[in-house]
Amino acid sequence: MRGPVTGDPLDRSRFPVDPWALRERRYEAADLGTTETLFSVGNGYLGLRGNVEEGRDSYAHGTFINGFHETWPIRHAEEAFGFAKVGQTIVNAPDAKIMRLYVDDEPLLLSVADLEEYERSLDFRSGVLTRELVWRTPSGKRVHLRSRRMVSLAERHLAVMDYEITLLDADAPIAVSCQLLNRQDGQDEYHVKDAAMGSGFDPRRAANLSGRVLQPSVAWEGDGRTVLGYRVATSGMTLAVAADHSIETTDAHEELTSVEDDLAKHVFRISGTRGTTTRITKVVSYHTSRGVPAVELVDRCRRTLDRVRDTGIEPVLQEQRAWLDDFWARSDVEIGGEANAALQQAVRWNLFQLIQASARAEGAGIPAKGVTGSGYDGHYFWDTEIYVLPFLTYTSPSFARNALRFRHTMLDHARARAKELNQHGALYPWRTINGEEASAYYAAGTAQYHIDADISHALTQYVTATGDTAFLGREAIDILVETARLWADLGFWRETAGAGEVFHIHGVTGPDEYTAVVNDNLFTNVMARANLRSAVRHLRALQERDGEAYARVLTRLELDEAEIDELSRVAEGMHVPFDDNLGIHPQDDDFLSKEIWDLANTPPDKRPLLLNYHPLVIYRHQVLKQADVVLALFLQGDEFTLEEKLANFEYYDPLTTGDSTLSAVVQSIIAAEVGYGELAEGYFTSAVYVDLADLHRNADAGVHVASLGGVWNALVSGFGGMRDYRGSWTFDPRLPADWESLTYRLTLGGAV
Amino acid sequence: MRGPVTGDPLDRSRFPVDPWALRERRYEAADLGTTETLFSVGNGYLGLRGNVEEGRDSYAHGTFINGFHETWPIRHAEEAFGFAKVGQTIVNAPDAKIMRLYVDDEPLLLSVADLEEYERSLDFRSGVLTRELVWRTPSGKRVHLRSRRMVSLAERHLAVMDYEITLLDADAPIAVSCQLLNRQDGQDEYHVKDAAMGSGFDPRRAANLSGRVLQPSVAWEGDGRTVLGYRVATSGMTLAVAADHSIETTDAHEELTSVEDDLAKHVFRISGTRGTTTRITKVVSYHTSRGVPAVELVDRCRRTLDRVRDTGIEPVLQEQRAWLDDFWARSDVEIGGEANAALQQAVRWNLFQLIQASARAEGAGIPAKGVTGSGYDGHYFWDTEIYVLPFLTYTSPSFARNALRFRHTMLDHARARAKELNQHGALYPWRTINGEEASAYYAAGTAQYHIDADISHALTQYVTATGDTAFLGREAIDILVETARLWADLGFWRETAGAGEVFHIHGVTGPDEYTAVVNDNLFTNVMARANLRSAVRHLRALQERDGEAYARVLTRLELDEAEIDELSRVAEGMHVPFDDNLGIHPQDDDFLSKEIWDLANTPPDKRPLLLNYHPLVIYRHQVLKQADVVLALFLQGDEFTLEEKLANFEYYDPLTTGDSTLSAVVQSIIAAEVGYGELAEGYFTSAVYVDLADLHRNADAGVHVASLGGVWNALVSGFGGMRDYRGSWTFDPRLPADWESLTYRLTLGGAV
Known part of the structure; x- marks a missing residue:
């Protein structure tokens, strides 16, 4: 028998004890794969790995929708009657987590950033993943950042996220690029590194798919909304993802939107002034199906998003809290x-x-x-x-x-x-x-x-x-x-x-x-x-x-x-x-x-x-x-x-x-x-x-x-x-x- | 238990009893696959399936050299430690059996030919496969044909074949195209049909290789000799095949040779006259190796062929008979x-x-x-x-x-x-x-x-x-x-x-x-x-x-x-x-x-x-x-x-x-x-x-x-x-x- 573990195996200087949250006080690149998993948010239908908002560094990008898969013929090295024929692999759905930040045109990249403060927290009662940090940019300007991410337990197809930016020392141009990115087929492809596995294979991991998996069928933008739709090449499943973007700020700003097959971008350019807090909100909806055309799924996304557009995200956050209160109570x-x-x-x-x-x-x-x-x-x-x-x-x-x-x-x-x-x-x-x-x-x-x-x-x-x-x-x-x-x-x-x-x-x-x-x-x-x-x-x-x-x-x-x-x-x-x-x-x-x-x-x-x-x-x-x-x-x-x-x-x-x-x-x-x-x-x-x-x-x-x-x-x-x-x-x-x-x-x- | 077979299961009107030969008196296309196997000649190193000289119709072309193989990584649908890694598949070596016949520019094709006489015989004492037939061409001319094929048991790298053509009724232009053809990679690719196998797979058959297997490295002709040399893409094995061609006839004739990567042709064009017997002889040598450059193998082929060029094929046939006499005696x-x-x-x-x-x-x-x-x-x-x-x-x-x-x-x-x-x-x-x-x-x-x-x-x-x-x-x-x-x-x-x-x-x-x-x-x-x-x-x-x-x-x-x-x-x-x-x-x-x-x-x-x-x-x-x-x-x-x-x-x-x-x-x-x-x-x-x-x-x-x-x-x-x-x-x-x-x-x- 493997010796059972005794005592508390966590480094508490990094992960302090908190009975109602998993908190991380120090960013580390070495175990990104693990922390991406630990800080995942999801609702059993939609799951977002704890990848950073910036999109990199990352160990394994992951946006998963339960049952959304591709199929492929299993080739047995030696065939026999009755062997399984249809391989099935979950597809990495288009990534809606990305909100890339630039200050003075310099990107935030946690692995090299000068961080004066850092904390990430997954709260078990609010159901929200929060990151708060103070970044000292290469030019020496300190920026306070707070981002939140949540997948709704009450609304199956809904995820919300926001990003607050406050320049602490000086004015600076700010840009936030909110993206929907197909990583399954794009250049920035999802890939699990298996450095930890010495023998070169591990049957417990996923098979790789080859060839284009997500075939683009919809790419649209308008009124701060971006939409992408796909059909999975062989399984025929369909997916639509849509995002609404909004900004609250007193600073001057402009918005630019572009949409391609594998990438939809909504970019905010802000003439940031010291002391002003700018808040950008991204509301996302995913719908999938075994075969309904993606355009029809786009309609469903639209209905989900329209409801939130009317009320803002506060009711969504409250609903999440209430749902979880109920959950914990039972x-x-x-x-x-x-x-x-x-x-x-x-x-x-x-x-x-x-x-x-x-x-x-x-x-x-x-x-x-x-x-x-x-x-x-x-x-x-x-x-x-x-x-x-x-x-x-x-x-x-x-x-x-x-x-x-x-x-x-x-x-x-x-x-x-x-x-x-x-x-x-x-x-x-x-x-x-x-x-x-x-x-x-x-x-x-x-x-x-x-x-x-x-x-x-x-x-x-x-x-x-x-x-x-x-x-x-x-x-x-x-x-x-x-x-x-x-x-x-x-x-x-x-x-x-x-x-x-x-x-x-x-x-x-x-x-x-x-x-x-x-x-x-x-x-x-x-x-x-x-x-x-x-x-x-x-x-x-x-x-x-x-x-x-x-x-x-x-x-x-x-x-x-x-x-x-x-x-x-x-x-x-x-x-x-x-x-x-x-x-x-x-x-x-x-x-x-x-x-x-x-x-x-x-x-x-x-x-x-x-x-x-x-x-x-x-x-x-x-x-x-x-x-x-x-x-x-x-x-x-x-x-x-x-x-x-x-x-x-x-x-x-x-x-x-x-x-x-x-x-x-x-x-x-x-x-x-x-x-x-x-x-x-x-x-x-x-x-x-x-x-x-x-x-x-x-x-x-x-x-x-x-x-x-x-x-x-x-x-x-x-x-x-x-x-x-x-x-x-x-x-x-x-x-x-x-x-x-x-x-x-x-x-x-x-x-x- | 499967009921054991009793009695003689062969159709003796087609395969007459002969204690020292397998004989076939009627051509049938239905069981080509089987008869190609039954009439194979070989010596344990080189084997030629009983494909017709014309190269078609064929069920499975086959020229095999023991151990001459390609390797490929075995992909297991689910991998585990110690599973076999290196797939190995015998390669279909370039086909030297082909001697295509044309009379009045009409090709002989047994499956549709009007055959007045037909017999094929594999003689266990001479070690020679002989085919003898009378073909009535579409224009009504009868042609007597006799071909022989033998793989030497005494000379490991040697095969000889000849073709005798006699116009029985009238003059006619005759052409015989002697070929070396890479079927492994060519259009006329080797392929075993598996019509007999209802369930769509049969683990007892060979895996298919994909991509070019035989990479050309030598293609040469001169003095009635054609030569091809290859390297097997992944295993690195090498092969050379060379053929000498000669003709005995009193009719006017010319010879044309052409060599490409996957096909070497030596064509005899004869102004055939009634009653004249024309005999074309093809002597072939194969050499293979685990890695010696193909050009060196060409030298070996040359030495094998030169010996026969000096003596003609009669001594080779005699040697075969003596070898087999000795074999049967013990x-x-x-x-x-x-x-x-x-x-x-x-x-x-x-x-x-x-x-x-x-x-x-x-x-x-x-x-x-x-x-x-x-x-x-x-x-x-x-x-x-x-x-x-x-x-x-x-x-x-x-x-x-x-x-x-x-x-x-x-x-x-x-x-x-x-x-x-x-x-x-x-x-x-x-x-x-x-x-x-x-x-x-x-x-x-x-x-x-x-x-x-x-x-x-x-x-x-x-x-x-x-x-x-x-x-x-x-x-x-x-x-x-x-x-x-x-x-x-x-x-x-x-x-x-x-x-x-x-x-x-x-x-x-x-x-x-x-x-x-x-x-x-x-x-x-x-x-x-x-x-x-x-x-x-x-x-x-x-x-x-x-x-x-x-x-x-x-x-x-x-x-x-x-x-x-x-x-x-x-x-x-x-x-x-x-x-x-x-x-x-x-x-x-x-x-x-x-x-x-x-x-x-x-x-x-x-x-x-x-x-x-x-x-x-x-x-x-x-x-x-x-x-x-x-x-x-x-x-x-x-x-x-x-x-x-x-x-x-x-x-x-x-x-x-x-x-x-x-x-x-x-x-x-x-x-x-x-x-x-x-x-x-x-x-x-x-x-x-x-x-x-x-x-x-x-x-x-x-x-x-x-x-x-x-x-x-x-x-x-x-x-x-x-x-x-x-x-x-x-x-x-x-x-x-x-x-x-x-x-x-x-x-x-x-x-x-």
Whole structure:
């Protein structure tokens, strides 16, 4: 196991403790990639990385719109039947963050600027990113600058930003160039440097697209408004972005506008006088679609902008504050005790980024990096259901419902994929944007059939917590039944000595990707069993509640009583392997017969293992990328005794590298349950700081959304001891010694 | 199991029985791809597909030089550490076969020509491909044509061809355009149609190269000689081809020569008169190199051609005949009985193509398609060692030695690859041309570690049969030791109830590619044990024979007595799984616990399975692409009782699809041994006609070299009952009922 982090890993002279904001007091160019991620603002639909207003220096420019992607044919070096065909990559949307500043015609460039004061702050209650600094220009004039940036949580398509400039010493000409810049295809192309990655590749990062991606279809300006519209070359998606510009100043000024295919500029030239504060405001709207012509999207942008033009941005800021007040009132987690202020800040940053990743995803999933980076190509994984949805279900159930409805829209794709894989029912893609399997390495992708059970788990949890049986009966039951069908067809019955006929599931990969394509993966079998049981239970409940609706479901799904009985029989016949000698559950049939990886003697420069060893070498050993059995102990906790949990944790924990950020939070939860309090704290710290302290050295590619969600789980279910088993909620808190209290809020019952 | 073929599958009105030739009496365009393969001529270095002299119609033009390849970076859709990096693809060398004929300016085009007579014949004793036909031109003039083509077995770099033209009815202008044409990059580009393949891909075929591959560096003509020279763009290999042209006629004629980068033409224009026979001769030489400038290769071509210019082609034809007389004297296999003439012909075609694939390979391996096609990219696999080398070892040991020396030249590459895969010793690439692993799908490639044991097996067999201990001590022992080291490091000891410490090998793929990455694959373990034992045995023998040489080997390999003892201990501790219930050897640890594939209910349009099911679906079931345990029963036959062989055969045979052509020959051998005589015959027929009757519908991509070699094995070891176990040869023949006799020849003892 990777040694859990202890203590506060942040440099507090640079990032002072503040329970309600992430603040930065010193500009540093060395870790731009990370801080761009940390200071991202977004709403789950639109995300703006924390790039500086000036447009440079930058590590990775990023403006991401959830689900706005390009497709490309996956070329396999060696092709085989059923391999994923359609690659999907999130597109870097035109950059509207740019407000370049010139004083005496000299550009502000933070990396070389003489800064007398500097602070950047992301406020968790106002939802605004603010930068304030005093710049001493090359000619010695001091300029006070304050800029703000916000993506509206209340208005899905809206972002606002402003820039205040005050000359402190002397008059000077000022220019501010407000731009919309297509970086995806322009010269200033988006590019993640991978200097940190020695081995020259990193499968966790995004594939590059080649050729022009955004094809210009609209370029327009007038009345201080600039507009660009595009069509994505192959996927056919469309986008429009529009910006309104305004100025408040007593100084003389002029405005110039120009628009080209990849660049719209609105420039303010001000004859700045000492002491005068000039304020420039830029209001931006993005609209995207799967195929509506961009000109129509321009109309939508116009409507969004017109509303703000009428009122100014103050109401927008107030609305944001109110939205977040509401959010914190139902979602905050408080750790009691003065000594825990730093941790409190980290926890709130996690929760704030979590809601920024998910609030307005709506017709889309929640990407592994939210809308803060292009890591993992902007794809949706099981991260959403297992790591993020518990938080949404228990604090913002309507957002959880949206995420589950999105899976329902993908059901036909999942049915087709099951068929292609020779199975009945539905098989959800391991990674996707548009519903098609995009995992090019099936052993750690398509083979993770457990995605079906994960979705069903989240769905069951949502329905149980909210009582939203209407959604269940109308749509969601289809997911439960089709995934249950997959399991019944995928596995098979085999006579087992002493146990009669037992149901086995072969040839699957569990959550732990350091073992692939195995038989009877414990996690998969246990989760599949729960999937099957949930389908049967909810069918029976529906039958009792509303016979007509039940009949409609049977018809819609071509389902009959015999098949429902069979699903039940499969669930109860499911093989759950157990090793009597060790008193533990083998991760799979073969796991315990493998050679044990010598982690103690694996040098740090050989970590993470996936970047330093051939999969064959890794798969041959007992070594885990991430919790697998231990995750089952949490999600299906009432299926295991405490003694089993303890034995399993003690066996697997030392074999777990934590090379995945999905691991520490789970290890923390079970460590807390089985009595390893210090370990629980250590893993929790590793999770809560994974991005803030860049512990996995890839925060530059975006926040780790699963870890953000896992942090909430670790707080509520780990230290907070909350468990929910089919409508019964229990609480058995195990607080760290120096936590005076832990307060969390849950929303239960009451369908949304 | 695929039903074995019974009876004679050839249309004898078109392909008449002839024990010493393959003859074709009717031209057909429908199966051009197959007949181009069947009528190929080659010598293991140079191969010319049976394309018509006219250059069209053609299914796949092909001129292949063993090992002459281009490289390209393998792009994996999802990259991982240690994945193969360097793609290698055999290049279609400039085509020297072309002698286009025009009478009255009308081109001969067989697919539309009015043919009064037609016969094509590949003679196994003269080694010459002859075509003879009478063409009635559009204007009604009949022309008698006879052409011959031969690749010299005695002169590695030489091919000769001639064309005789006789106007039977009337005078007419005749033109013959003799060409050297770069088809790899020209407009008339080589392209295998894949109409037969419904699913749009076939991993058994070659990857395509894009961009110009052959970069022109020489283009010259003079004195009836044309020369072209090239450098391969990325691999840097070089090639020169030169042709001499001469004419014998009493008719008036002129000659015109032109040379461009991709085309050299030497045209004869003849004022043809009725009754006169005009003969045009083209003598061609190819030289290739890993990097010598093409101009230097031109000199080599010149020397080869000058020798023939002095003597004419008659001595070349005689030399060919003498070479083949010698070959048949030591290699022929005769099946007694009039009724078996057709089978006799098929057997000889197999042996003839086998020697055409291997005789002059020399510094190269023996590609899976010989030099008859670009299937499998021209790569070398284990096919050479397991399927072809027994034939060479027992009939042409010096060719076997060349093939094994080629593996020795790759040893450093294999050492580097072992290191990359985290192991000591040497790991040979599953598929390669230049020594680097080129298998882009590791589960059915790199994971086939058994390649190491296969090479050692062939080496051991060669040394035992020939007594060539000099080669062993000087070079080959290094292979035995380095591969043995790989096994000792790859596996591990585990306490096993009742058996003490047992040695296990995990995470490998056996010969059967319908199961991948398993633990304790029986074939691998048994072959690895033999590998380890052979290394120790030959070290000990060397120590006894020549203490100084032994000491040199220890120094060279940094080997000591303790390590040799450890190799021995590993061999004797090797786990050989056995299932007491079934009385059989499980193919691997998990095999018997899998669901059984329902082959009986798998429709023909879903065969072969690999083109119709995702690997995950196939791997999940008990179903075999090819013999696995059953192959071990043959290669390590003295390690199994007859009872075990019978039980294993009866268990695995019904599960074996035979989707690989490497399977039938092995099934035939063991069927013969365990008493399934009819099955043995059926499998043998399936193998001997695999190309002749295009049973796998991919003969167009080239001959199946492993099957060619397997046919000899099935004759000699199957029906002939020959076994060789460490220097003891036994013979226990089991002839089919209607075979009056079976005669085969072996060369034993006497180092080459």
